[in-house]
Amino acid sequence: MKLTYTLxxxxxxxxxxESLNDAITKGFSTLSEAxxxxxxxxxxxxxxxxxxKEAVVLPDIVPLDKYQKAFLSEIESVPYTELRELRAFxxxxxxxxxxxxxKTLVPVTTYLKDIQRDVTSPYLFLLAQMVSDVNAxxxxxxxxxxxxKLKSIRDEAYAxxxxxxxxxxxxxxxxxxxVVERNADWxxxxxxxxxxxxxxxxxxxxxxxxxxxxxxxxxxxxxxNLSKDNAKSTSQEAAQNxxxxxYEVAQQLQFFSTTYYRVLALNGSVKNTIEHIQKSI
Numbered sequence: 001m002k003l004t005y006t007l008x009x010x011x012x013x014x015x016x017x018e019s020l021n022d023a024i025t026k027g028f029s030t031l032s033e034a035x036x037x038x039x040x041x042x043x044x045x046x047x048x049x050x051x052x053k054e055a056v057v058l059p060d061i062v063p064l065d066k067y068q069k070a071f072l073s074e075i076e077s078v079p080y081t082e083l084r085e086l087r088a089f090x091x092x093x094x095x096x097x098x099x100x101x102x103k104t105l106v107p108v109t110t111y112l113k114d115i116q117r118d119v120t121s122p123y124l125f126l127l128a129q130m131v132s133d134v135n136a137x138x139x140x141x142x143x144x145x146x147x148x149k150l151k152s153i154r155d156e157a158y159a160x161x162x163x164x165x166x167x168x169x170x171x172x173x174x175x176x177x178x179v180v181e182r183n184a185d186w187x188x189x190x191x192x193x194x195x196x197x198x199x200x201x202x203x204x205x206x207x208x209x210x211x212x213x214x215x216x217x218x219x220x221x222x223x224x225n226l227s228k229d230n231a232k233s234t235s236q237e238a239a240q241n242x243x244x245x246x247y248e249v250a251q252q253l254q255f256f257s258t259t260y261y262r263v264l265a266l267n268g269s270v271k272n273t274i275e276h277i278q279k280s281i
Contacts, residue, residue: 013048035234084177091265109199
């Protein structure tokens with residue numbers, strides 16, 4: 001029996017973007033040729049991009065403020081040596097202290113808190129222009145440098161975070177001594193973790209979901225115009241801005257979602273560790 005493999009929405013979006021890039025590398029002889037190529041990959045772009053709305057459907061994170069004052073007071077008179085052998089919790093696979101993890105996580109969340117301003121809003125504006133202004137479809141202005149910068153920052157962050165995990169490990173239970181080096185570190189842990197929570201929770205996820213819907217609607221209109229030959233002249237730059245932009249926006253939203261869950265997991269791990277210490281002293 002012949003096995004078939006169905007591409008996921010993300011894979012369809014990536015394939016469409018890469019297909020267009022390959023065609024651009026070879027070169028288009030006319031604007032209508034670029035339009036025809038864009039028309040051919042639009043279904044994959046639309047299906048792949050519309051699925052990104054799920055990336056911002058996320059549970060709320062409750063800060064640990066209510067624990068801070070009482071916990072810091074409770075451990076003030078307890079020697080670190082009496083605590084370091086107690087059970088502690090970490091996000092699965094994390095192999096560094098809480099503060100080491102936060103050292104990387106805080107800058108990433110600070111960067112991502114402006115994802116709507118820096119990523120989704122500009123792409124929505126670009127698509128709106130392509131729908132309302134025929135000149136936008138033949139513009140030679142390229143957004144490739146912007147997209148490459150997004151990818152570079154994202155790849156660097158993923159690589160930095162990956163170093164904080166033990167390969168092929170799902171370990172989530174350890175000892176206090178492995179996650180906190182001294183009692184005095186707890187104040188910084190609370191402060192930095194709260195910063196992470198505030199950063200990711202400050203992102204208006206409902207607004208981004210609406211923008212993804214608006215972008216999808218614009219992509220549908222552009223596809224309809226291409227199908228009716230209402231946009232038979234399209235520059236390779238405009239086509240690439242649309243396709244590569246859809247892929248990069250989707251990747252950034254997935255990056256935000258992954259980071260959000262990292263914060264959620266760390267917040268839960270720290271909470272569980274605090275509660276276990278409180279029961280043990």
